[in-house]
Each structure stands twice: as structure tokens, then as C-alpha cells.
Amino acid sequence: MMYGLELANCAIGYELPFLHADLQVPDAGIIAILGPSGCGKSTLLSTILGTIPVLAGRIRVAGADVTDLPIHQRRVGMVFQDPLLFTHLTVEANVMYGLRRAGVSKEQAHQRARELLAWVGLDGFGARSPLELSGGQAQRVALVRALAPKPALLLLDEPYSALDSDLRTRLAAEVAGLLREEHVTAVHVTHDESEARSITDRVHRIADGELLG
Amino acid sequence: MAEDLGTGDGSLNAPSWLRWAWVPPALFLAVLLGAPLASVLGHAFNAFGSFDWPGTLRIAALAALQAAISALCALVIGLPLAGVLSTYQFRGRALTQALVTVPFVLPTVVIALSFRGLLGSVLEPGLLLVIAAHTYINLAVIVRIVGSTWLQLDSREVTAARALGATPFSAFRTVTLPQLKGAILSAAAVVFVFCFTSLGVVLVLGDSSTRTLETQILRETSLLLDFPAAALTALLQLMVVTVALLIGARASMKRTQTTPRLRLSRLPHPRLPRQRLLVVSIVAAGIAIVLLPLVSLTLDSVRGQDGWTLQWWQSLTSLDAGTTRLGTPISAIAVSLKYALISGAIAGAVGVLAAMSVLAHRVGRAIALVALAPLGLSAATLGLGLMLSFGRPPVDLRSWDLLIPLAHSLVAVPLVIAVVLPTLRATDARAATVASALGAKPTRAFFTAYGPTLRIVLLAAGGLAACVSLGEFGAASFLARSGSPTVPLQIMRLLQRPGDASYGVAAALAMVLVIGTVLLILGVDALGRRRLAR
Numbered sequence: 001m002m003y004g005l006e007l008a009n010c011a012i013g014y015e016l017p018f019l020h021a022d023l024q025v026p027d028a029g030i031i032a033i034l035g036p037s038g039c040g041k042s043t044l045l046s047t048i049l050g051t052i053p054v055l056a057g058r059i060r061v062a063g064a065d066v067t068d069l070p071i072h073q074r075r076v077g078m079v080f081q082d083p084l085l086f087t088h089l090t091v092e093a094n095v096m097y098g099l100r101r102a103g104v105s106k107e108q109a110h111q112r113a114r115e116l117l118a119w120v121g122l123d124g125f126g127a128r129s130p131l132e133l134s135g136g137q138a139q140r141v142a143l144v145r146a147l148a149p150k151p152a153l154l155l156l157d158e159p160y161s162a163l164d165s166d167l168r169t170r171l172a173a174e175v176a177g178l179l180r181e182e183h184v185t186a187v188h189v190t191h192d193e194s195e196a197r198s199i200t201d202r203v204h205r206i207a208d209g210e211l212l213g
Numbered sequence: 214m215a216e217d218l219g220t221g222d223g224s225l226n227a228p229s230w231l232r233w234a235w236v237p238p239a240l241f242l243a244v245l246l247g248a249p250l251a252s253v254l255g256h257a258f259n260a261f262g263s264f265d266w267p268g269t270l271r272i273a274a275l276a277a278l279q280a281a282i283s284a285l286c287a288l289v290i291g292l293p294l295a296g297v298l299s300t301y302q303f304r305g306r307a308l309t310q311a312l313v314t315v316p317f318v319l320p321t322v323v324i325a326l327s328f329r330g331l332l333g334s335v336l337e338p339g340l341l342l343v344i345a346a347h348t349y350i351n352l353a354v355i356v357r358i359v360g361s362t363w364l365q366l367d368s369r370e371v372t373a374a375r376a377l378g379a380t381p382f383s384a385f386r387t388v389t390l391p392q393l394k395g396a397i398l399s400a401a402a403v404v405f406v407f408c409f410t411s412l413g414v415v416l417v418l419g420d421s422s423t424r425t426l427e428t429q430i431l432r433e434t435s436l437l438l439d440f441p442a443a444a445l446t447a448l449l450q451l452m453v454v455t456v457a458l459l460i461g462a463r464a465s466m467k468r469t470q471t472t473p474r475l476r477l478s479r480l481p482h483p484r485l486p487r488q489r490l491l492v493v494s495i496v497a498a499g500i501a502i503v504l505l506p507l508v509s510l511t512l513d514s515v516r517g518q519d520g521w522t523l524q525w526w527q528s529l530t531s532l533d534a535g536t537t538r539l540g541t542p543i544s545a546i547a548v549s550l551k552y553a554l555i556s557g558a559i560a561g562a563v564g565v566l567a568a569m570s571v572l573a574h575r576v577g578r579a580i581a582l583v584a585l586a587p588l589g590l591s592a593a594t595l596g597l598g599l600m601l602s603f604g605r606p607p608v609d610l611r612s613w614d615l616l617i618p619l620a621h622s623l624v625a626v627p628l629v630i631a632v633v634l635p636t637l638r639a640t641d642a643r644a645a646t647v648a649s650a651l652g653a654k655p656t657r658a659f660f661t662a663y664g665p666t667l668r669i670v671l672l673a674a675g676g677l678a679a680c681v682s683l684g685e686f687g688a689a690s691f692l693a694r695s696g697s698p699t700v701p702l703q704i705m706r707l708l709q710r711p712g713d714a715s716y717g718v719a720a721a722l723a724m725v726l727v728i729g730t731v732l733l734i735l736g737v738d739a740l741g742r743r744r745l746a747r
Binding site: 101146 | 377379392
């Protein structure tokens with residue numbers, strides 16, 4: 001069976017491993033990973049993304065072994081704790097960024113960016129600077145920017161932690177709906193159990209250096 | 214933190230004399246900056262009719278081209294170093310950063326001499342040698358100015374770009390570079406100005422095609438004795454420098470407006486093999502570039518035609534080995550030390566008073582701004598102006614051996630203010646309030662809060678100014694009397710004489726200057742650490 005994400009016997013860490021991960025996420029499935037601060041959630045995501053090398057084991061995304069591939073060839077998108085929008089570009093240019101890197105023409109990228117912004121309720125915001133957006137709006141732009149080049153896997157690293165709790169729960173449920181609509185495999189990391197439950201029933205925990213199913 | 218010096222809660226308890234702290238720096242600047250500039254302007258107007266415009270403009274154009282190429286080369290070599298130092302944490306990072314700064318603090322004549330030793334056998338004096346030395350000296354400017362902005366960028370933005378499919382180069386071009394544009398332009402403008410107004414490097418390593426307006430001013434002053442023409446050339450140079458600095462300042466302001474956010478976390482270690490290779494290769498190349506000329510100079514000071522020798526070092530105390538008629542090198546060292554001591558005392562006192570007045574009085578802020586002017590004035594403009602104003606009867610300060618230390622103080626004051634002001638601002642003024650509440654009179658309360666800091670910054674500022682004085686060549690070349698040259702002047706005179714002996718003694722003398730400069734910088738650094746420890 002082909003999985004959206006497969007971590008096969010992975011040892012995660014810097015010089016020495018501190019987390020063992022064995023995980024299969026079905027294609028278009030959404031999982032949440034729960035764990036206290038410092039347990040290695042972000043390191044796990046960085047390893048899947050490719051900014052930290054895996055110490056042992058293999059990582060497969062949509063059936064392809066990406067263990068030795070550089071970040072830009074893995075087809076893994078990421079939404080960070082902060083939106084990290086490029087402030088020297090407009091909102092629309094941010095959404096177009098990944099499309100242009102994938103070789104999509106300027107006109108088509110424009111069109112797609114406008115559609116995606118309308119999809120998350122930000123129609124008419126394209127010409128603005130990211131600095132003019134509220135926290136929730138900026139995080140929605142970060143989400144559609146990550147989704148625009150159609151990644152095989154989307155990683156969400158506590159993307160709502162900077163928002164207030166009402167907005168956080170609402171946005172988390174809203175985004176989970178959008179991801180299902182787009183059939184994207186997603187791994188959502190959080191330390192908030194209610195946020196995790198509002199996204200998916202499939203919640204994994206990190207405890208004692210193990211990622212538990 | 215201090216807003217009003219000595220009070221912490223307003224100005225009621227400030228000692229009354231503090232309100233007048235701006236007066237000595239203002240007088241110092243009015244006399245030593247105002248009078249020379251007025252003198253240069255006055256002489257320049259007399260030269261309009263007979264001035265060699267085509268010849269001078271040709272020199273200016275060639276110098277601008279040389280400065281532009283030098284700035285470009287410094288950027289090409291400096292940017293990868295700035296990138297690695299601002300993006301990754303690694304063992305030896307602080308040492309690498311300190312090493313990159315070394316060429317900038319060393320006297321230009323010393324660097325020119327070391328490049329002559331290193332590349333003189335493969336390259337004829339001319340454009341390539343001048344550009345190589347300028348690139349070397351200004352690496353620190355690029356690394357410091359661009360690096361400080363780069364350090365503020367959030368490295369996760371690059372990760373975000375990479376996750377969107379950007380290659381490392383594409384992420385740099387589309388995400389990092391646009392945010393560094395202002396800093397790069399600003400640094401390039403500063404380097405352009407330094408290279409456009411270069412004197413020592415051009416005299417040692419250049420030929421007729423690499424003349425700058427600075428060397429032209431020196432020629433018009435000392436060879437042709439045409440002071441009005443020299444003044445007009447200085448004015449022309451001042452205009453080019455002002456335009457370049459304004460462009461840099463504009464870019465720098467844009468940079469401040471668009472810098473998006475502060476870095477949130479500590480720098481990451483290079484984790485991936487590719488990152489490690491990048492860091493190791495760039496750092497190794499950077500260190501090699503910085504050390505090679507200095508190693509070459511060290512070897513030249515102990516190498517003769519027949520092998521290793523200490524002959525050049527022994528000659529420092531004698532009139533042998535090509536130094537005849539120039540005075541002993543050791544006497545030049547004594548002259549330089551005397552000037553460094555006087556400059557350290559004057560610039561330390563004036564700079565600290567100017568920094569104190571910035572915090573104590575509105576006029577002080579204006580004075581501190583005016584005190585930055587010598588940074589934009591070339592050494593030749595300053596030297597020429599001082600010589601025209603105070604180097605000839607009726608006011609001949611040269612005969613009292615005071616003119617060079619005063620010129621060096623003028624050059625050092627902006628640096629002293631830049632070092633002292635943040636330190637005073639960081640001192641907790643509430644101690645003065647506490648002392649006042651315990652019955653201390655305003656002056657006593659002031660020194661309770663600031664005394665310990667002032668003692669240290671005065672010493673550090675004096676050391677910094679002495680360091681500037683030790684290596685200064687440009688202004689001294691206008692103002693020195695032939696019988697009492699400073700060390701950089703003595704080195705230059707030795708180089709103008711043929712023979713291995715002159716070169717060897719010059720190398721030994723340059724090494725003395727390197728050791729003196731490094732010791733002073735280490736001393737200033739140690740004082741800075743002591744202040745931090747408090």
C-alpha cells in the first residue's frame with residue numbers, strides 16, 4: 001500500500017538520536033502529533049522537511065524515498081508557527097512564489113493565486129503588503145502559499161500558537177476542512193489536545209523518546 | 214536606562230556643569246574643523262581660472278572606476294563570508310569574525326607593504342595590486358555592515374522558500390538578497406568612498422594610471438606648491454564623496470524601514486553535509502585571505518637575500534641599512550608613540566565630553582553630529598586644511614609638534630563617540646537618584662552612577678584614538694616635518710628608496726606597527742569586557 005508519509009524505523013536527533021519514529025499516514029490522511037514543549041515535535045518535522053538529516057531509517061513521501069533528497073525536491077510543504085510571509089513581496093506574489101519555482105507561467109500563477117486567496121476568504125487582498133494583514137489572515141496566506149504548488153505532504157508546526165484560543169480552534173477546524181477538500185496528506189503538530197481533536201481523530205503522542213500510534 | 218544623564222528622573226539633580234559639557238567639543242570642532250574647511254574653500258575659489266579641469270576630471274573618473282571595481286571585488290569576497298557568519302553557529306565563528314576585522318584596523322601603509330611582498334613578484338605596480346589591497350582592507354566593512362542586517366533576517370524564511378521548491382541559489386536570490394539590498398548598497402558606498410580617497414595604498418602599489426584625487430592633492434601641495442589648485446581638487450573630491458555617502462545613507466534608511474523582524478532564535482549549526490562543506494570552505498578561504506599578506510610581511514621582516522636574518526630588526530635602532538638621512542626607525546617609533554599618547558588624551562577627552570553632552574543637552578546632539586564630519590573628509594582635505602590654517606605663520610602649530618596629534622584627534626573623535634555613547638546610554642542612571650536621595654550633592658551623585666563606567670570608557674576611548682593615530686598616514690604626510698616622521702611616513706620613505714635593505718627595514722618597522730595596533734585593540738577589547746562584567 002502506498003502511504004502519504006512513511007517513517008520507517010527513523011532515528012531523529014542531532015548528533016545522537018533522541019526520538020524513534022515508525023509511522024504510516026494514509027494518502028490524503030490527516031494526523032496530529034501531540035507532545036509537551038521540547039519533546040522533539042519540531043525536530044521531527046524538520047527531519048521530514050529535510051533541514052536536519054535523519055540519523056537512521058528511511059523517509060517516504062507519496063511512495064517516493066526522499067531521505068537523501070534536498071528540501072526543494074521533496075514535495076513537502078510547511079506552515080510554520082509564524083506565517084513567515086516574504087514582506088518584500090505582495091500577498092499575491094507570496095502565493096505565486098512556489099508556483100513560479102515549479103515553472104508555472106506568470107499568468108497562470110496569477111490566476112491560481114487569486115483563486116486560492118478567494119478560497120480562504122481573502123479576495124481583494126492580493127495587492128497588499130503582508131505587513132497589513134492580521135495574524136489570522138497572514139496564517140491563511142501562509143497556508144495557501146504552501147498548498148499552491150500542490151505538495152505531496154503538508155507539515156503544520158503549531159501554526160496557530162500565536163493566535164488567541166477562539167480564533168485558533170476556529171481556524172484549525174477550517175483549515176482541516178480545506179485540506180480534506182484538497183486531498184492533502186498532512187501532519188499537524190501541536191501541544192494543545194483540543195486543537196488536535198478539532199482537526200482529526202488520529203492523534204499520535206510523543207513520550208519517552210517514542211512516537212506512539 | 215539613562216535618558217537624562219545623571220538624573221534618571223528628570224534634570225533637577227543633574228550637576229550644573231554638565232549642561233555646558235558640549236562647549237569644549239564645540240570649540241574643538243569650530244577651530245579644527247571649521248577653520249581648515251573655510252581655508253580650503255577660500256583657496257579653492259582663487260583657482261577656478263587656471264585649474265586643469267580636463268586632467269583632474271580624468272583622474273577623478275579613473276579613481277571612480279578603480280573604487281567601483283574595488284567595491285565590487287570586496288562584495289564578491291565579503292558576501293559569502295558575511296552569509297556564513299550570519300547564518301550559522303560554528304566553532305571558531307567569533308575568531309573568524311575578529312580576524313576579518315584585522316585588515317581594517319591595520320594601517321593602510323602596512324597592508325600596502327604586505328601586498329607588495331606577497332604579490333610584488335608576480336604583479337607590476339598598478340591597478341590590479343591596488344584593487345587587491347583595497348578589497349582586502351574593506352572586507353570587514355562588507356562583513357560588518359551586510360552581516361549585521363543578515364543576522365536580523367529570520368533564516369526560516371529561506372527554509373519556507375526551499376519548501377516551496379526554491380533551490381538554495383534561487384532562495385538566496387528571491388528571499389535573502391532583496392532584504393539585503395539596502396545594506397549592500399550602503400556598504401558598497403562606504404567602500405567606494407574609502408577606495409576613491411585612498412592615498413597610502415595607491416602611493417605604494419599604484420602607477421600613473423591609478424592616481425586618485427587624494428594623491429593629486431598631495432602632489433599639488435608638496436611638489437607643485439599650488440595650494441589653490443590643491444584646495445579646488447579637495448573640494449571636487451568632497452563633492453563626489455558627499456554624493457556617494459548620501460546614496461549610501463538613503464539605501465541604509467530604506468533598509469531600516471523594510472527589515473521585517475528580529476531573529477527569534479539562536480543561530481543553527483550547519484547540520485547537513487552540504488552546509489558543513491560550505492561553512493568549512495568559505496571560512497578556510499576567508500582566513501587564508503586575511504592571514505596570507507600578514508604572514509608574508511612577517512617573513513619579509515626576517516628574510517634577506519642570503520636567508521633568514523634579524524638584520525632588519527637590528528637596524529631599527531641604527532642609521533644603517535638604507536635608513537641614512539631619514540633618522541633611525543626607533544626615533545620614528547618614539548614620535549609615533551608621542552603623537553598617539555597626545556591624540557589618545559585629546560580625542561578621549563573631547564569624544565567622552567561630546568558623548569556625555571548628547572545625553573545631557575539638545576545642543577550636544579548637534580555637536581555629536583558635526584563631530585562625525587571628519588569621517589566623510591579625506592585625510593588630504595583635512596591635512597591640507599589644517600596646514601593652510603595652522604601650519605604656517607602667524608599660527609604655526611607644526612613647530613610645537615601639535616598639528617599631527619590634533620589632526621589625528623579629529624579623525625578619532627567620531628569613533629570615540631560611536632564607542633562611548635552606547636556605553637553611557639546603557640548605564641543605569643537610577644544610581645544617581647539613589648545617591649541624591651541619600652544626601653549626595655549633584656556632582657557626587659553623578660559620579661556615583663557614572664564614575665566607574667567613565668573611568669573605563671575614557672581609557673578605552675583613549676586607546677582607540679591612539680590606535681588610529683599610530684596608523685594614520687594621509688594627514689601626517691601633509692603635516693609632518695621632514696626631521697620627525699611618524700612610523701607610517703618612515704615606512705613610505707624607506708619604500709621610495711631602492712634596495713633590499715630599505716624594504717627589509719620597512720617590513721620590520723611595519724611589524725612593530727602591527728604589534729602595537731593589535732596590542733592596543735586587545736587592550737580596548739579587554740576594557741570593554743571588563744565593563745560588560747560589571
